[in-house]
Amino acid sequence: MKIRTPLLLLCLFVAGSASASAAVPEPTPTPASSPEVETLRLAADGLVQKRDFGEAIKQYKKANKLAGGRCTLCLLGLGKSFSALGAHRDAAESAEAALRLTEDPELQAIGWNQLALSRFSLAGTDAEKLRLAESSFRRVLTLVPDAMTHFNLGVTLVRLGRDEEGFAELRIFIEKAPDTAKSKIAEDILENPRRARESMLPSLELVTLDGDYVTNEDFAGKVVLFDFWGTWCAPCRDSIPSLRALVARSKGLPLVVVSVANDPDEATLRKFISEHGMTWPQVWDQKRSFVREMGVDSYPTYIVADHEGAILFRYSGWGDTVERAIQNEIRRAVAGAKRASGPGAP
Numbered sequence: 001m002k003i004r005t006p007l008l009l010l011c012l013f014v015a016g017s018a019s020a021s022a023a024v025p026e027p028t029p030t031p032a033s034s035p036e037v038e039t040l041r042l043a044a045d046g047l048v049q050k051r052d053f054g055e056a057i058k059q060y061k062k063a064n065k066l067a068g069g070r071c072t073l074c075l076l077g078l079g080k081s082f083s084a085l086g087a088h089r090d091a092a093e094s095a096e097a098a099l100r101l102t103e104d105p106e107l108q109a110i111g112w113n114q115l116a117l118s119r120f121s122l123a124g125t126d127a128e129k130l131r132l133a134e135s136s137f138r139r140v141l142t143l144v145p146d147a148m149t150h151f152n153l154g155v156t157l158v159r160l161g162r163d164e165e166g167f168a169e170l171r172i173f174i175e176k177a178p179d180t181a182k183s184k185i186a187e188d189i190l191e192n193p194r195r196a197r198e199s200m201l202p203s204l205e206l207v208t209l210d211g212d213y214v215t216n217e218d219f220a221g222k223v224v225l226f227d228f229w230g231t232w233c234a235p236c237r238d239s240i241p242s243l244r245a246l247v248a249r250s251k252g253l254p255l256v257v258v259s260v261a262n263d264p265d266e267a268t269l270r271k272f273i274s275e276h277g278m279t280w281p282q283v284w285d286q287k288r289s290f291v292r293e294m295g296v297d298s299y300p301t302y303i304v305a306d307h308e309g310a311i312l313f314r315y316s317g318w319g320d321t322v323e324r325a326i327q328n329e330i331r332r333a334v335a336g337a338k339r340a341s342g343p344g345a346p
Contacts, residue, residue, distance in 0.1 A: 037067045041074050044081075053081040072101045079114040083121075092118035109143035112136050116149075120156055125197075130160050147176035151186060158189060158196040166196070194308065201309040202293050206258070209270060209282045219256060221307050221341060223333040225326065227259040228291060228301040231272045235318035236300040240276050242323050246330075247280045254307060254337040255330065260285050262299065304329045307337035 044059035057078060064074035075098035082091035095114035102108060116136030123129035137153040140146060154169030170186040177183055184203070189196045201224075206214040227243060229236035247257050257280045263269040266284055273282055285291050294303065304313040304326065313329040315322050 034066065037063045037071055037074075040066065041071065041077065044074070044077055048077065048081060048084075051084070053084045056081045057085075069097075070101055072098050072104075072107055075101070076107065076110055076114065079111075079118070083114065083117060086121075088118040088121040092122070105143050109140055109146075112139045112143065113146075113149065116140060116152065120152070123159075125159070127160060130156055134160070147173050148182075150176065151182055154186065155189065155196045158193050163193050166193075192308070194310065199311040201305050201311060206260075206283050206290065209266075209273070209284055212281070214258075214281065214283075216309060219305075219309070221337060222254045222256050223307055223330060223337050224305045225255070225257045225330060226294070226303040226305070227257065228262070228294070228296045228299060228303070229259055230262045230299055231269060232263070233299045239300055239318045239323075240278065243280075244277060246327070253334055254341065255334055256281070258283060260290060262288060262291055302326055304333060306333045307340055 040059050040063035044056045044063065047053070047056035047059060060074045060078045060081065064071045064078070067074065075094045079091045079094035079098065082088070082094060092115055095111045095118065099108060099111040099115070102111070113136075116133050116139075119129060119133035119136055123133055134153065134156050137149050137156060140149045141153070150169045151173040154166045154173060157163075157166030157169060160166075167190055170190055174183045174186050181203075185195075194200070201216065204214060204216045204219075208214060225246075227236075227239070229239070231237070243257060243259070250257070259278065259280065260283045261269050262285055266286070269284055283290070298316040300318055301314065301316045302322070303311060305311050312333055313326070315325060
């Protein structure tokens with residue numbers, strides 16, 4: 001059983017909203033109000049392709065200003081760029097402005113999709129806001145028979161607690177897009193709706209420095225503490241005695257510590273780990289793919305997940321306060337894992 005997360009879904013909806021939007025047709029260029037507007041807009045499109053969203057926003061704004069605030073494609077580009085940066089309120093406002101300017105079904109589908117994704121991202125667990133996202137996703141489906149929108153609508157409905165309606169949409173998505181990464185996410189939500197309602201670990205496919213291949217199944221029923229660190233990071237090094245003591249105390253408990261290193265040199269990393277008695281699973285995230293997936297941008301960062309993969313705790317930095325918080329969170333999570341395993345658990 002692989003565990004995935006709304007954090008992954010939010011990557012789909014937010015940072016990776018291009019993958020969600022990709023199924024909705026890309027806009028067909030329409031004649032610009034002037035060659036200057038078209039030049040700026042196309043330059044901004046190029047910056048989006050390079051993922052330079054901040055500069056793209058500047059160019060789209062210039063183009064839209066030159067067009068008197070009536071450049072629909074500029075506004076849609078702004079929405080996409082704002083979403084990529086996590087500025088979902090601005091993305092929603094750009095989508096709404098674009099929708100006021102066009103009756104074109106293709107452009108309306110893109111605008112409603114942007115608006116729906118932004119509304120979902122802003123909603124959290126607010127039922128009223130989630131219903132706004134629901135109505136926006138349904139509007140997309142009246143314009144485009146888009147498989148990805150069935151997925152997004154399904155997740156929104158499950159988040160609202162309307163599981164059977166959500167499951168129906170997820171099954172439509174699986175039928176339209178079988179054997180894809182997102183169809184596996186949909187299947188996981190069908191198995192456990194909690195994955196759509198809470199922040200969960202993504203699908204794990206990690207390889208330790210000892211050569212072990214680790215997936216979510218290896219952590220089933222166990223609390224996991226992820227330690228994102230580097231040998232170059234002084235607070236990370238300061239935390240090692242505490243982590244070593246935690247691992248020693250955790251023998252026989254449903255608890256696993258996994259350190260994920262962001263180091264440029266494997267030999268240096270291995271030497272450091274050996275010299276400091278770091279005997280628990282060690283992952284060298286050479287390409288920083290797992291770091292990006294988990295949204296880690298400072299070191300050290302600690303993430304605690306419960307026995308079902310729900311993320312309970314995230315904190316960056318090190319000190320007495322952080323150490324106590326981690327220990328308290330782990331204590332509660334381990335107690336929950338023991339209760340879940342039934343009577344007689346150690």
